[in-house]
Every structure is written in structure tokens, then in C-alpha cells.
Amino acid sequence: MASVLTKTKRRKVVFPTKKELAEAMAEYTATLSAKFCKERDYFTVVLSGGDLISWLSELLEPKYLESIEWSKWHIFWVDERVVPWDDKDSNYKLAIDGFLSKVPIPIANIYAIDQDCAALGDAKGAAILYEECIKRLVNRNIIRTYKSSGFPQFDLQLLGMGPDGHMASLFPGHYQINEKSSLVTYITNSPKLPPKRITFTLPVINCASYNLMAVCDEAQADAVAKVFKNDLDLPAARLTADTEAIWYLDQAAASKIPTPKGRIFSTCI
Numbered sequence: 001m002a003s004v005l006t007k008t009k010r011r012k013v014v015f016p017t018k019k020e021l022a023e024a025m026a027e028y029t030a031t032l033s034a035k036f037c038k039e040r041d042y043f044t045v046v047l048s049g050g051d052l053i054s055w056l057s058e059l060l061e062p063k064y065l066e067s068i069e070w071s072k073w074h075i076f077w078v079d080e081r082v083v084p085w086d087d088k089d090s091n092y093k094l095a096i097d098g099f100l101s102k103v104p105i106p107i108a109n110i111y112a113i114d115q116d117c118a119a120l121g122d123a124k125g126a127a128i129l130y131e132e133c134i135k136r137l138v139n140r141n142i143i144r145t146y147k148s149s150g151f152p153q154f155d156l157q158l159l160g161m162g163p164d165g166h167m168a169s170l171f172p173g174h175y176q177i178n179e180k181s182s183l184v185t186y187i188t189n190s191p192k193l194p195p196k197r198i199t200f201t202l203p204v205i206n207c208a209s210y211n212l213m214a215v216c217d218e219a220q221a222d223a224v225a226k227v228f229k230n231d232l233d234l235p236a237a238r239l240t241a242d243t244e245a246i247w248y249l250d251q252a253a254a255s256k257i258p259t260p261k262g263r264i265f266s267t268c269i
């Protein structure tokens, strides 16, 4: 598969509180769910780990729980820690406990890291099997492909960023950020524990139709400011999308980005 870089501009919305950010993220997700379920009968959603999962609980409000066509959702992970499924560090466990067990998405539509590789700590094997899983779903037309490139195109990815500017398990200064041909790669010396992880590669991440990056708290403010100064040493600064790459920030996370005076909500390109 040839590598692809899309060029959608980065946009941000700053919310006064985390709660308002979470509400907007739920509304954004529900709107896209309606669009894609209507257009193609499937909605492919990619989750990350971290704080994001707790914010997703806004989707458990009755207005969403009752209206979303959950049976059409297909769930993937942008990155996963290579630990047993029931380990406290597992992104799968985090999402199951905090969100997926509370919505009627068919279990067959939830595509976790291979259970045996996870239990054995086999990062390379897990990456190979996850890539094969994605390719099978492309062949079944559950996942679309990006134009003529053959790269998978997910409908919506919900992403987070660490204080060092990592997104998914693509870390600053680590070679995985430069991978151009694989769909899924792995790392065995992640600077953030646990050390073994698998991750979508940048071309896959940037092929998604919609990428929503949600970041809260002051600990991330320096990294957010660097992203908005286009410091490409930070993997998160390389985030684009086919249709929209949008950053949802709370005021603390956005506090070091210079903004015009007197605006609480700001949107900039």
C-alpha cells in the first residue's frame, strides 16, 4: 500500500469545562453516527485509551442511548497496550468497563487486540494479527478504503494526547512515527508504561474521515501550545484527517495558546 498524507487543516474549539467538552464530543459522535449509519449502514469508530473513555459516558444519556443505532457500530483501538485483557492497563478493559458494556453494540463488532498475544506479551504478533483483522474487514466492506490508496478509512477516531505530545502509541523521537507502509506497528520500549504496545501508523490515523482529539488539563498545555505552533517533533502535531481534524480542548489545556482577548470559545485554523 502506498503511503498517504492528507492535508486537512487543524481546527480547535475551547470549552470552559471538561463536562462541556464531553457533552460536545457526545453530540459530535452522535451526529456522525447518524450520518454514516444512514449513508452506509455501518459506523466505524476508533477509540484510544486514557481520559477519553470517561468523557464518552455522556453517550449513556437517554437521548443518545435510545436514538443511536448501536448495532451498526464497529469498534477498534488506535493503540493498545500488550497486556492481558483483564489488566488494569488494558485500553480494551478500560473501554469495556467504562462504556462498551453499557451500550448494545454486538460483541462481534468489537475488535480487540488478539487475546493470546496480549496475554503472552507478544507485541509483534499482536500487531500482525490486528493488521490482518483490519484487512479482512476492508475486504468485507465494513471498513472503507481511502480513495485509491488501499489504506483503511475509519469514519471517526476519538483520540487523546499525552503531555509529551504522543498520540496513539506514537511517541516523540521513536521511529514508529515514520512508518509509511504498515497499517499497525508495535513498540517494546514505550517511554510511558507499559512498554509493549501496538498502534495504528500515522498514514492510517490521518486517512480517517473525522479525527477528534480531546485534551484537558494544564499538564498538557505546553504540548498543546507546541502543536498549535506546528512543532512536528510532537506526533500529535502531525494529525490531519480526510474531512476534519478537530481539537476539543478545555481552558486549562488551551491556556498557553495565544488567543484574541475577550473570547471564551475560540475556533481557529
Ligand SMILES: O=C1O[C@H](COP(=O)(O)O)[C@@H](O)[C@H](O)[C@H]1O
Pocket: 047, 048, 049, 050, 051, 052, 079, 080, 081, 091, 159, 160, 161, 162, 163, 166, 167, 168, 169, 192
Ligand atoms: O498511553 C496512552 O496515552 C494517550 C493519552 O492518554 P491521556 O490519559 O493523557 O488522555 C492515549 O490517547 C492512548 O490511547 C494511551 O494508550
